[in-house]
Amino acid sequence: MSMRVKLAVIFVVLAFGCKRETVSPVTPALVSQAEFNLVASGGNCSNTNVQGGYEVSIPTGINDFVIVQVNVTAPGKYVVSTPAINGLSFSDSGTFNSTGVTSIFLKANGTPLSGGNFSFALNAGSSVCSFEVSVFDPSLSTIAENDHMYFGNPSNAAAIIDSANNYLMRKPYYSISYSRDMGKPNWVSWHLYASDLGNTPRLNDFRPDFTLPAGWYQVQSNSYSGSGFDRGHNIPSADRTSSLSANSATFLMTNMIPQAPNNNQLTWASFEDSLRRLVNGGSEIYIIMGNYGVGGTGSYGYTTTVDNGRVTVPAYIWKVAVVMQNGINDSARVNANTRIISVLVPNDNNVSSNWKGYRTSIDVIEAATGYDLLSRMPAALQALIEAKVDNL
Numbered sequence: 001m002s003m004r005v006k007l008a009v010i011f012v013v014l015a016f017g018c019k020r021e022t023v024s025p026v027t028p029a030l031v032s033q034a035e036f037n038l039v040a041s042g043g044n045c046s047n048t049n050v051q052g053g054y055e056v057s058i059p060t061g062i063n064d065f066v067i068v069q070v071n072v073t074a075p076g077k078y079v080v081s082t083p084a085i086n087g088l089s090f091s092d093s094g095t096f097n098s099t100g101v102t103s104i105f106l107k108a109n110g111t112p113l114s115g116g117n118f119s120f121a122l123n124a125g126s127s128v129c130s131f132e133v134s135v136f137d138p139s140l141s142t143i144a145e146n147d148h149m150y151f152g153n154p155s156n157a158a159a160i161i162d163s164a165n166n167y168l169m170r171k172p173y174y175s176i177s178y179s180r181d182m183g184k185p186n187w188v189s190w191h192l193y194a195s196d197l198g199n200t201p202r203l204n205d206f207r208p209d210f211t212l213p214a215g216w217y218q219v220q221s222n223s224y225s226g227s228g229f230d231r232g233h234n235i236p237s238a239d240r241t242s243s244l245s246a247n248s249a250t251f252l253m254t255n256m257i258p259q260a261p262n263n264n265q266l267t268w269a270s271f272e273d274s275l276r277r278l279v280n281g282g283s284e285i286y287i288i289m290g291n292y293g294v295g296g297t298g299s300y301g302y303t304t305t306v307d308n309g310r311v312t313v314p315a316y317i318w319k320v321a322v323v324m325q326n327g328i329n330d331s332a333r334v335n336a337n338t339r340i341i342s343v344l345v346p347n348d349n350n351v352s353s354n355w356k357g358y359r360t361s362i363d364v365i366e367a368a369t370g371y372d373l374l375s376r377m378p379a380a381l382q383a384l385i386e387a388k389v390d391n392l
């Protein structure tokens with residue numbers, strides 16, 4: 001090939017290549033695409049209405065959405081969405097059937113990661129604006145007096161599906177950190193005061209907890225049958241006798257652990273009775289009950305699981321009670337002299353009925369579990385209060 005022919009070939013290749021790259025993609029004619037603008041757009045989206053409650057770690061639901069007014073100039077299909085910020089985004093799609101001002105409902109999607117105010121930019125049609133969403137962070141906020149988790153969340157349990165083995169369930173009568181894979185709570189936390197104690201009889205309506213996320217195994221009322229272990233309440237039936245619904249709530253299987261019968265019926269029952277006597281004597285008590293380890297000894301000997309492996313039998317069971325005289329401003333009143341009763345009992349049918357022999361310090365329970373109990377108390381106070389062993 002002569003130089004002239006080579007250059008000609010190169011020129012043709014380059015020209016062809018360049019031409020191919022400069023061809024514009026063919027845009028299909030979207031005849032049904034709507035044309036519309038945000039009403040009163042620019043800066044803040046005026047007329048925007050943010051609905052719902054946004055809380056850290058709580059997935060958004062059907063009540064969480066934003067209403068925005070738009071002016072439709074050409075009916076058709078539309079898609080509107082915001083970028084994800086702080087784990088949240090908002091979107092809507094549908095069809096505008098006529099021209100004029102109408103509302104779109106941007107559904108909230110996702111789970112907020114942290115608290116604060118977050119601005120979401122909204123592009124719709126040829127207009128742009130933004131709206132603000134406030135996300136509540138319970139760990140930073142003032143928790144209501146007598147909240148079941150008033151003195152803290154020992155394991156930073158979260159109400160998100162990814163936290164399957166430290167899954168937070170905030171219920172009206174108590175709060176739980178639940179383990180899906182162990183089929184039992186890690187801990188249950190509740191406030192007990194005189195008005196919780198009434199005349200409602202024990203309902204015994206043991207049942208699965210239907211509020212667990214879809215697809216999770218629900219421990220059944222008969223899951224412990226024949227195992228040699230009791231369905232051991234965390235929050236006791238007798239701590240919720242003010243109404244039928246209060247008592248019934250304690251019989252959800254998410255509130256149960258496989259507990260050695262003597263541990264449950266003797267040691268634990270007498271400790272629970274002692275706490276209720278304190279309440280009847282003018283105290284209010286914040287209680288956290290939990291368990292850890294694998295393997296216990298029930299009526300038929302040692303085992304690690306029941307229900308064909310779906311429920312883990314814990315090795316140890318603990319409880320911490322913060323006992324205060326009835327009153328208000330509990331976080332301000334608690335001090336180094338506040339009575340703390342902590343017990344740690346093996347899940348063994350050979351335990352003593354005398355719960356006082358199992359008293360220990362919170363420090364011991366924290367070391368064994370890795371939890372931070374009473375984490376909402378000042379660190380200096382925790383250091384004092386958590387080293388104490390009750391001796392009254």
Ligand code: MN
Pocket residue numbers: 145146284326327328329330
């Ligand atoms: Mn109180």
Ligand code: MN
Pocket residue numbers: 366372373374375382386
């Ligand atoms: Mn602590």
